[in-house]
Amino acid sequence: MxxxxxxxxxxxxxxxxxxxxxxxxxxxxxxxxxxxxxxxxxxxxxxxxxxxxxxxxxxxxxxxxxxxxxxxxxxxxxxxxxxxxxxxxxxxxxxxxxxxxxxxxxxxxxxxxxxxxxxxxxxxxxxxxxxxxxxxxxIADFDTRVEDATNLLSLLTGIYEECSRTSSTLNRLNRSNRQS
Structure with a gap:
């Protein structure tokens, strides 16, 4: 097995x-x-x-x-x-x-x-x-690979930033809802 x-x-x-x-x-x-x-x-x-x-x-x-x-x-x-x-x-x-x-x-x-x-x-x-x-x-084809990785990480940085802003708003709403 x-x-x-x-x-x-x-x-x-x-x-x-x-x-x-x-x-x-x-x-x-x-x-x-x-x-x-x-x-x-x-x-x-x-x-x-x-x-x-x-x-x-x-x-x-x-x-x-x-x-x-x-x-x-x-x-x-x-x-x-x-x-x-x-x-x-x-x-x-x-x-x-x-x-x-x-x-x-x-x-x-x-x-x-x-x-x-x-x-x-x-x-x-x-x-x-x-x-x-x-x-x-x-590392084979390093220059292309690192450029692609850099672009992906930059894109993900923007997405994480947006999600951080969104979750901050949600956290505030959740805290105020619990107090009522």
Whole structure:
């Protein structure tokens, strides 16, 4: 008699639900692996005191080699916790990795990387090339596959955002209904 193995996800009752549950589980594992990789690389290049979110903020500020506001950083990282981002910005500034620039004629500030921040992000990029990117060369048709995956994840991000808004509305309605 041949044994049959299967996954019994409580989140999945049909093939579509099973596939999306598998994808969500894969995204969680990929995120955790990414966080571990970044922490490991940061140890090597001298950024070990940074939390993962601070590492991401530093690289976002460096993107396109132009200054970014706190709101722009939040938007690019799809975050809505601006006070936490501002705390991270102060920490990055006090560490000497970024500098605060006041916009002329406004109360607004932008942030750019310092020479120290530039060197450390360059060192990380080089290590990433040597260790991570090199591994990707072994994956058949990688460029097309990663582009498709990126497009799918962007689409799913929008759907998750819409569902988050919808569920927030439903939660409010359910809470007020219980109180009556």
């Amino acid at each position: 041949e044994a049959t193995y299967y996954r019994d996800w409580h989140l999945a009752k049909d093939d579509t639900e099973f596939r999306i549950t598998e994808l969500e589980f894969a995204m969680l594992r990929a995120l955790e692996a990414f966080v571990r990789w970044v922490a490991s690389a940061d140890e090597i290049v001298g950024l070990s005191e940074l939390k993962h979110s601070e590492h991401l903020i530093l690289h976002v500020i460096r993107m396109q080699n132009r200054p970014k506001s706190g709101a722009t950083i939040a938007r690019l990282l799809n975050r809505d916790d601006l006070p936490n981002i501002q705390y991270s910005l102060r920490k990055l500034e006090s560490s000497g990795y970024i500098k605060k620039l006041k916009e002329e004629g406004t109360k607004n500030h932008n942030y750019s990387v310092t020479q120290v921040g530039k060197k450390l992000t360059d060192d990380y990029a080089e290590l990433r090339r040597e260790i991570f990117i090199k591994q990707l060369k072994n």
